[in-house]
Amino acid sequence: MTDAIRPLIAGNWKMNGLKAQAAEFDAMLNGAADVAGKADLLVCPPATLVAAFAEKARGKKVAVGAQDCHPKASGAHTGDIAAEMLADAGATAIIVGHSERRADHGEGDALIRQKAEAAWRAGAIAIVCIGETQGQRDAGQTLDILRGQLAGSLPDGSTAANLVVAYEPVWAIGTGLTPTAKDVEQIHEFIRELLTSRFKAEGAKMRILYGGSVKPSNAAELMAVRNVNGALVGGASLKAADFLAIAKGCPN
Numbered sequence: 001m002t003d004a005i006r007p008l009i010a011g012n013w014k015m016n017g018l019k020a021q022a023a024e025f026d027a028m029l030n031g032a033a034d035v036a037g038k039a040d041l042l043v044c045p046p047a048t049l050v051a052a053f054a055e056k057a058r059g060k061k062v063a064v065g066a067q068d069c070h071p072k073a074s075g076a077h078t079g080d081i082a083a084e085m086l087a088d089a090g091a092t093a094i095i096v097g098h099s100e101r102r103a104d105h106g107e108g109d110a111l112i113r114q115k116a117e118a119a120w121r122a123g124a125i126a127i128v129c130i131g132e133t134q135g136q137r138d139a140g141q142t143l144d145i146l147r148g149q150l151a152g153s154l155p156d157g158s159t160a161a162n163l164v165v166a167y168e169p170v171w172a173i174g175t176g177l178t179p180t181a182k183d184v185e186q187i188h189e190f191i192r193e194l195l196t197s198r199f200k201a202e203g204a205k206m207r208i209l210y211g212g213s214v215k216p217s218n219a220a221e222l223m224a225v226r227n228v229n230g231a232l233v234g235g236a237s238l239k240a241a242d243f244l245a246i247a248k249g250c251p252n
């Protein structure tokens with residue numbers, strides 16, 4: 001029964017956040033108990049803040065994650081960060097394949113799959129992002145794109161415990177635009193069918209997050225959609241009040 005899946009509200013701070021923003025994270029920690037009945041909370045700050053946030057979050061109801069990792073565990077890869085390093089800093093989940101990494105760094109499905117496996121190797125959950133661009137949507141290619149990204153990015157061995165899928169239409173990210181609830185329902189149902197077909201019972205239990213301009217004013221409608229098991233939140237996750245309000249919007 002997919003309806004019994006506990007929602008996850010994950011905040012992706014992207015390339016935002018200095019030590020001074022720790023006060024906003026403190027406010028999230030303070031407010032988390034009020035929304036704990038609604039959803040699990042995860043904040044993915046920039047890598048520079050993972051260790052400090054994880055230390056603050058110890059014993060609290062907010063997990064700390066990271067936004068990307070290198071597929072290898074160590075080696076001569078200047079500027080890169082291994083999943084093991086992020087886990088060592090306290091990250092329990094790692095986002096991989098975000099559309100901004102696909103676009104800015106030319107990351108493809110095969111690399112993203114290796115990164116998801118790297119997250120597992122380090123003991124972290126992989127949050128694998130998929131989503132179509134505006135051009136692909138206009139060309140009627142959305143389902144083909146999503147099918148291909150899922151097939152290529154998700155490793156064999158994915159389970160409800162080690163993998164989360166985040167559907168993020170690229171045209172909805174940071175634009176204030178969102179698909180209609182009906183569109184989200186159809187696409188999440190399509191993703192669920194593919195997950196169940198490949199991963200059987202585990203696929204039926206996997207979380208499928210929606211991401212793209214989620215905010216307090218639209219969270220309740222989006223989170224009530226069948227097969228939407230939480231959100232991957234960008235801009236609105238930088239403010240504790242908005243992030244917590246989004247979690248409050250999850251159905252009981």
Ligand SMILES: O=C[C@H](O)COP(=O)(O)O
Pocket residue numbers: 012098168172173174175176211212213214232233234235236
């Ligand atoms: O990872 C988060 C998504 O890219 C959504 O970003 P946004 O909430 O700012 O649209």
